[in-house]
Amino acid sequence: MARSPHKKSSAPASGNAVTADLVAVLVAVTDGTPDIMTIAGGSALPSGPFEFTHRSLQTALRAWVEAQTGHPLGYVEQLYTFADRGRSGDAKSPHSVSISYLGLTREDKVGEGFEAHWSGWYDYFPWEDHRAGAPAFIARSIAPKLKAWAKAAPSPTLQRERWQRCAITFGLDDRDWNEELVLQRYELLWEASLIPEAGRAHDREAPIVPGKPMTADHRRILATGIARLRAKIKYRPVVFELMPAEFTLLQLQRSVEALAGRLVHKQNFRRLIEQQELVEETGAMAADTVGRPAKLFRFRHAVLAERAVAGTKLPLSRT
Amino acid sequence: MARSPHKKSSAPASGNAVTADLVAVLVAVTDGTPDIMTIAGGSALPSGPFEFTHRSLQTALRAWVEAQTGHPLGYVEQLYTFADRGRSGDAKSPHSVSISYLGLTREDKVGEGFEAHWSGWYDYFPWEDHRAGAPAFIARSIAPKLKAWAKAAPSPTLQRERWQRCAITFGLDDRDWNEELVLQRYELLWEASLIPEAGRAHDREAPIVPGKPMTADHRRILATGIARLRAKIKYRPVVFELMPAEFTLLQLQRSVEALAGRLVHKQNFRRLIEQQELVEETGAMAADTVGRPAKLFRFRHAVLAERAVAGTKLPLSRT
DNA sequence: ACCATTTATACTCTCCTTGAGCATAAGATG
C-alpha cells in the first residue's frame, strides 16, 4: 500500500491490473436437505468474472443468479474476498480477486439449458451432519487420523496443542460439538493432509477422509458459507428465506435442523418461535400428513420492519 | 457472471481489468478513548493499491501497517469489499475493487515522517458515545430532523415505517439503545441527507448533524468497522489485543466501554471476566492510583489455544 | 488521629431464559 492519502483516481500505471471474480454459495432447503448450487458435475461453485456494467457487486450477483434459476435471490450476503496470484507456476496468468457471496433462495428449480444443478451440502461435508448423532466415521476414521497427525508434531507441547485443537473443533474427548466451526474443521483436515485438495506430492499416500472434493478452494468457500449461515440463523430470521410461503412449525424446525446439522427440542423450538411473534397462522391446516394435522403458518413480514436489525433466537446454544 | 464453469485462468481479454485497493480501519484504545488511524488531516482512512508481491491480502495489509507504525498488528479481519466504477463522470478512470480491513493494535505510536495520525472515533460519530447517557443532541437535534424526514415520506404507511426505523436504530420512543447498529444509523442519516457526504445538490440546504465527515465512503467503512468490533468483543477475546501487557480490571472495563460506547456494571464485569478465566494475576499491584490499589492482570494466552474458537462473554446484552 | 473520598472486591437476591420432560389432543390405519 502507498503512503499517498487516498488517491484511487491516480491509478498505478502498471502491475496492479487484476480481474474480479464472483463466486456464489447458493443455498436452498428441500425436504430437510440443504442444497447448494454447483456446476461441472458438482465439482465447483458457480463463478465468473464481474461485469462492471452493474452498479454493484451485489447487483451483479443477483442478476446472474436470477438469470440462471429464474428466481429472485431472497437474501444475499458477502462472504470473503481472496487474492489469487494466478495459477501457480504460470507467470502469465493474470492476478485475480475472488469475491464470494452467500445467497439464499426459496425454490430449487434451475433454469433449463444450464449445467448448474443442486447438490446436497453434506455430500461435501459428511462430518457436519449430526442430526442422527455424531457420524460413526468421525470416531472410527477421522479421530485416529487426527491423532496420528497430532503425534507427528515435533515437540510434546506442539503435539498436545494440535490434539487440543482437534478435540475442540471435532468435539472429541467428551467435548460438545460446535456446529459453527465448519471452516475450522475443514482447515484442520486440510492441514492434516486429509483433504484431497490439500494434496501435496509427498502426502499422496496419506489416508483421506470421506466427502466430495471441489475445484481449487471452492470447498473452503462453501465451508465459509455454511459456517456463516449456521451462525446467522441464530440471531436473524433468515431461515424464512428458504421456506415456502406457508409451512408448519415442524417443517420450519426441520429446515433449521438441516442447516445446523443437529436436532432441536421440539417444544422449545415452538415456544421460541411463537413468543418472538415471527410467524402467524394462516388459518389453514397442512394437508395429507401423517398424524395430527398441523396448523400452517406464514412469516410475519412485519418483523422485518419492526426489528429489521434486532435479533431472533433459536434453541441452538451459542457456546 | 458467465456460465462457464470456473475458468479463472481464461481471463477475459478486455474490459474486466480493475485495480485492487486496501482500506484499513486501524483501532487502538488509549485511556478510554478509541482511536483510529487517519491520513490527510483526519479526513480519510489509510488506503492504497494492493501489491501482488504479497502472498495474500492480509499479508499485504500487515506489512504495510507495520511499516507505517512500527508495531505488529494484533488482530486483522476482513470487513467488506466494494466495487467502484471509477469517479463518476470520468469514463477513463479505472474500475477498482476496494477491500476493507479491521485491524487492532496495542500501541498508538505512529512512525516518524508519516502523515498518519490517530483520531478519536467519536469525532466522526458523536452520536455513538452513550457512556455518559444518550448525548443530548440526539433528542434535541437528530430526532426532530429524522422526524421531519419521516414525515416527508409520500404515504402515511411509509411515514410510519420510516419513523419506526428511526426509532429502532436510535433508541427513540423509549426503546433501548443498541450499540451495534452503527452502520444502520449512519445509513439512515445518509438517506435523510443529514450527512455531508450524502450531499445531493438539491439538498445543500438540508440541516446537518454533528460529526466530522470523511472522503468518499470512508466514514461508512469506519462505521462498518466499529459495528463489527462492537459485535465481536461480546463473543471473542479481542479486547486484549488493545490492552497493554498488564492492566487492572477497571482499565479493561474502560476499554470495553470505550468500544461499546456504553457503561457496564462493574461487579458483573469482573464476575464474567474471572469466571471465564480470561486473565490471571501478575502478583503486582497498580502504582500511583487514586483509591485502593488494584491487582494487575495479564491476558491468559492459553485461552487462545483452549478455545481459540470458543466464545467469550461480556455484560453487554446482545438484543 | 479522623474523616471524606475514591476505587477494589466479595456476596446476595431476584427474575428470566433455557433445557428437558410429562401429558393430552387429533388425525390416520388396520
Place this chain on the structure above:
DNA sequence: CATCTTATGCTCAAGGAGAGTATAAATGGT
C-alpha cells in the same frame, strides 16, 4: 377400537444476567 404418529399445552429445575449491599484499602485534608 387399539395403535401409531404428529401437534400442542404446561411444568419444573438449573443456570445466567442484571442490579444492589457491604466491606476493604488506599489517598489527602483538617
